[in-house]
Amino acid sequence: MVSKASDFRDWLLDKRFFRVGWFAKDSHIAPDPEEALAKLPDQVANELRDAANAQPAHPAEIQAVLDPLNDAIAQWIKKPNSANNSRVVLAQPVLPVSLILGESLSHLSENQQVTIKLLDWIERPPHSASIRERIEKEIGSVESEQDEEGFSAKQITVVPNLCWCFLRSAQGLDGIDYLQDTIMNDPSQFVVLGCGQIGWEYLKSTLKFHAYCDQVVHLPGLTGEQLQEWLTPIIDQFDIHFSDAALHKRLGDPNQLEDINLSIDKPIETLSEIAQEATATAKSSVRFVKEAIDGDDDTEDTSPKREYFNRLADISDGISIVALQLFIRSLRYTKVSDYQTNDNRNSNSDEKQSAKNRTKEQVASDESTQTNSEPDRIVAQLPKLPPLPELSQSDLYLLYSLMLHGDLTIDALAESLGDSPQVVNNQVQFLRNQAVIEQKNGVLKTNPIHYPRLKKELAKNNFIIQTS
Numbered sequence: 001m002v003s004k005a006s007d008f009r010d011w012l013l014d015k016r017f018f019r020v021g022w023f024a025k026d027s028h029i030a031p032d033p034e035e036a037l038a039k040l041p042d043q044v045a046n047e048l049r050d051a052a053n054a055q056p057a058h059p060a061e062i063q064a065v066l067d068p069l070n071d072a073i074a075q076w077i078k079k080p081n082s083a084n085n086s087r088v089v090l091a092q093p094v095l096p097v098s099l100i101l102g103e104s105l106s107h108l109s110e111n112q113q114v115t116i117k118l119l120d121w122i123e124r125p126p127h128s129a130s131i132r133e134r135i136e137k138e139i140g141s142v143e144s145e146q147d148e149e150g151f152s153a154k155q156i157t158v159v160p161n162l163c164w165c166f167l168r169s170a171q172g173l174d175g176i177d178y179l180q181d182t183i184m185n186d187p188s189q190f191v192v193l194g195c196g197q198i199g200w201e202y203l204k205s206t207l208k209f210h211a212y213c214d215q216v217v218h219l220p221g222l223t224g225e226q227l228q229e230w231l232t233p234i235i236d237q238f239d240i241h242f243s244d245a246a247l248h249k250r251l252g253d254p255n256q257l258e259d260i261n262l263s264i265d266k267p268i269e270t271l272s273e274i275a276q277e278a279t280a281t282a283k284s285s286v287r288f289v290k291e292a293i294d295g296d297d298d299t300e301d302t303s304p305k306r307e308y309f310n311r312l313a314d315i316s317d318g319i320s321i322v323a324l325q326l327f328i329r330s331l332r333y334t335k336v337s338d339y340q341t342n343d344n345r346n347s348n349s350d351e352k353q354s355a356k357n358r359t360k361e362q363v364a365s366d367e368s369t370q371t372n373s374e375p376d377r378i379v380a381q382l383p384k385l386p387p388l389p390e391l392s393q394s395d396l397y398l399l400y401s402l403m404l405h406g407d408l409t410i411d412a413l414a415e416s417l418g419d420s421p422q423v424v425n426n427q428v429q430f431l432r433n434q435a436v437i438e439q440k441n442g443v444l445k446t447n448p449i450h451y452p453r454l455k456k457e458l459a460k461n462n463f464i465i466q467t468s
Contacts, residue, residue, distance in 0.1 A: 040333055048328065048331070051233075055234070057103045058226060058230045058320055060226055061100050061104075061222075062100070062103060065089055068087060068215065068217050069217075072084060072190075072215065073108075086184060086190065086213050087192050088162075089192070089219065091219045092319050093404070093446070094319065094403070094445070096321070098164075098194055100194070101194040105158060105192075114154065116155070117155055117157050119135070124167065124412060128167040129171045129174070132175045132177070134175075136178060139157050139183070155190075157183060159191070159193045162176075162194060162199065163196050166199075167416055169415045173207065176203060176209060180207070185212070196406050198400070198466075199406065201464050201466060222318045222320055223313055224312060227309050227313055228306070230320065240331065240378045242308050242380050243379050311382070312383045315385050317452050319451065321448045322448050322451055322452060325447075325448055327380070329383070330380050330381045331380055332379055334379045385449070386435075386449060388454060389434040391436075396458060398413070398424070398431070399436065399446060401417055402437070403446050407443050407444060407445040410428065413428070413444060428444060436450055
């Protein structure tokens with residue numbers, strides 16, 4: 001099982017999954033000049049992208065799956081007739097639930113008495129009418145054996161992504177019907193299902209599918225400390241530095257607010273910038289006051305790096321893939337002389353006054369020499385959510401359908417919406433140009449970096465995102 005799960009995970013990484021798409025200098029779309037990878041040398045940008053895409057799941061995500069799974073399977077093997085025989089692993093729709101589940105299964109305790117069967121799909125079948133047939137053929141029912149005590153444990157059945165087993169269309173739910181009518185009611189099988197949160201809510205409301213399942217495991221949001229630990233290999237590999245992002249210090253230094261991009265021509269972006277600055281400053285100040293009251297003098301705990309990752313956890317909702325993209329987006333190539341803390345700026349006031357008395361030619365000459373001789377370094381600036389573009393109801397409906405299924409091809413998306421592929425493709429290309437949708441190998445998915453705002457926008461417009 002370990003070998004098969006590992007092979008499945010590696011295949012997904014190579015062919016299906018991508019964490020950093022919009023930042024990867026897509027040949028179809030020119031990157032925004034303000035984006036991080038657009039400002040880095042090509043070699044550095046490509047290496048950074050590859051490192052981000054190769055990031056394993058966070059250990060906390062894997063452990064959240066493994067602990068309840070090992071316990072439940074052990075109980076089921078002992079008493080298959082009386083124990084619960086399923087577990088559902090729920091993730092936010094932008095998280096790669098198949099990848100996380102596949103990685104978790106590679107650490108699953110092995111038991112030679114039970115066969116483990118993996119539905120190792122890497123995509124939804126192209127024809128929705130064939131989904132049930134494919135499921136029945138590949139993981140179908142097992143020959144149940146009964147002894148004096150009833151059924152015996154025979155097989156662990158794993159469906160890494162339940163959202164690939166249905167399509168919101170006339171015949172697209174037959175596969176789910178088959179699962180709940182046969183496999184879910186077979187005590188000789190233990191069923192492990194991975195699913196996106198929005199797809200799960202849809203199956204709950206339409207088919208009451210949750211009634212056929214036992215315990216539901218939610219992947220946890222990550223804290224700032226956990227995100228820092230997770231991204232440390234990338235930080236070390238690229239020698240990434242952190243500017244003075246301890247936001248409570250910004251209140252005492254008005255010059256720190258000069259980097260806010262204010263423009264009357266872009267009111268949405270401007271309001272977004274101001275709102276994020278205010279929220280970040282408030283949350284950081286609360287932490288600062290709490291630490292002062294608690295008497296915590298640990299300089300590491302109040303370092304710019306810690307403040308950075310606490311903020312990253314706040315604005316990403318603790319979703320690892322969102323945090324990763326925001327982290328990449330915050331990186332800039334900076335001259336060493338530009339990498340200064342507030343204290344350095346204040347302590348150099350006398351030197352600045354002396355420089356004012358020198359001729360412009362002398363200052364310009366010195367700056368030119370210094371700039372040419374200084375090395376560059378990658379510095380993480382204040383992480384910020386990008387503003388969500390203006391979206392119509394039609395756009396929101398399309399994005400909801402995309403997140404409900406996790407990812408879709410143009411044809412499958414058109415079938416789920418009841419529109420022609422040509423009409424849907426036109427709308428998709430518009431949203432792709434707005435960086436709201438990403439595409440790889442013909443597969444569409446929502447850009448994770450917009451998910452925190454998009455989730456709120458969908459909920460505000462009465463789309464079912466989460467009921468519990």
